Amino acid sequence: MINKKRFIAVIGGAEPSPREAKLAEEVGRELAIKGAILVCGGLGGVMEAACKGAQSESGVTIGILPGESRQAANPYVQIPIVTAIGYARNLAVVKSAQAVIAIGGSYGTLSEISHALQSGIPVIGLNTWSLSRNGKQDNSIILAQNPTEAVNKALSLATN
């Protein structure tokens, strides 16, 4: 049954480096192999690469879109959710997941990381942002060295 499965978000930029895109595809593939459902923002770049990887292993892919039309979803999204609320949907992307894997990314990704940490949803980072507050390092983003480690950490922390 789908509703016993774990929901993991993969977040990252629409214009990743080739290396980030490869990481995302591998993360998507691993999530599918391990039976998790992939949640993402539904657009291109890291989101598309992750969905492509998941679909190559028959995984389920959900795209929570900012705009007004399902047509904006990347071709590997099976379940497009049309929020029509623009980038305020970033909150819904992370809230719909039990853990988040961040790959690279720009300020949109950083807003998703922030919303996840504010909500107590674990964030695993691959080549992404690091944070300090008032000059003091914040270690809330859990580092991973590679896609397998990222997926394993995400799945083990996806308990809510």
Added chain:
Amino acid sequence: MINKKRFIAVIGGAEPSPREAKLAEEVGRELAIKGAILVCGGLGGVMEAACKGAQSESGVTIGILPGESRQAANPYVQIPIVTAIGYARNLAVVKSAQAVIAIGGSYGTLSEISHALQSGIPVIGLNTWSLSRNGKQDNSIILAQNPTEAVNKALSLATN
């Protein structure tokens, strides 16, 4: 493939009459039999009855929740989307569907009917609201006499 399937929203109140609950369950069942994916607001009442019907025929059920937690989803939701935007999520429920079936319902349902009509998404009505503007009847809600007719009309109009 899921993404060739049609997405149909079932909307209606959290406190339906027994007859409305029965209509909703039958609509859910028919949608699943005909291979459509059920979208709803994820909570109780009409939403739960429709999901129950769909699940009894192995259909896929999506619940687009208003609150902060997947735990609020009814037990027949397989794919909970946690929007965390309250009743502003009503817009996302209808936007994520290619046609909408409204069963009974109160003002929340009416807001969903309105958002659908504003977006050009067909609305099929079973014992639900009727509208007039400036004293002139508005016939945008397509009437159906029973669940089978509602589902057939929804599927034939779900073309966007």
Added chain:
Amino acid sequence: MINKKRFIAVIGGAEPSPREAKLAEEVGRELAIKGAILVCGGLGGVMEAACKGAQSESGVTIGILPGESRQAANPYVQIPIVTAIGYARNLAVVKSAQAVIAIGGSYGTLSEISHALQSGIPVIGLNTWSLSRNGKQDNSIILAQNPTEAVNKALSLATN
């Protein structure tokens, strides 16, 4: 002090009839004369006419915009709120008011009426929608015959 003032929303279509535009301007003027703050969706048509009327009497006008830019506000909006959440902002328009005056309008206006009624916020109607549910008239929209009556009813009901 502003925060002792009453906040009244004026809702209605972007393409009103000349008569509706005139009603809206008169409503805006009366609200300003009576010291209320005008809340609206910030765009053209009924919203602009109401703001124009309010401004002609030195009233305060708030426009809660759907898009990404304050530039979209009509020229009579003094306080543009840029929600960036599209038509999901319809909920914010009515929630930010203590009573709502609906003038004409299409499905967007109907979604606002619905959200207001769902939230227990009084709705006064001038030439607008009327509703029935399951063949039974719903009289929740309080009818007014002219702008003065609409404003008086809105102000007397704006108690929350």
Added chain:
Amino acid sequence: MINKKRFIAVIGGAEPSPREAKLAEEVGRELAIKGAILVCGGLGGVMEAACKGAQSESGVTIGILPGESRQAANPYVQIPIVTAIGYARNLAVVKSAQAVIAIGGSYGTLSEISHALQSGIPVIGLNTWSLSRNGKQDNSIILAQNPTEAVNKALSLATN
């Protein structure tokens, strides 16, 4: 006229240190003295201190609230906007401003900083987050040493 004025957001945590609260109050006061309108999230902590400062100099204060009720606004908010979309309103707080001053803050503040930077809205920081991406310092947050400098920088950059 209000609509020629500049709108500046002050963001920061609900539980600031005494020093941060003092900075926020001083920022609010300076904004009011210089004729800017203060936008904030409407709740306590930094938001309340900034509103208190602004009100002490007869400034206008706008609170863009996450919840369902104007009653949640701090007592120095003159114009409460009730979004009812929870923390997705963080986007509206920064989008409604022409520049943002961040004081301290936790992950909610970080989400607001991120949304502002993504939207090209200048962010001035007082004792707040600093960012690096992929091990490389990101200097998009403009540092200020004190409230006067923060306000001056915000006003000079508030051009959109």
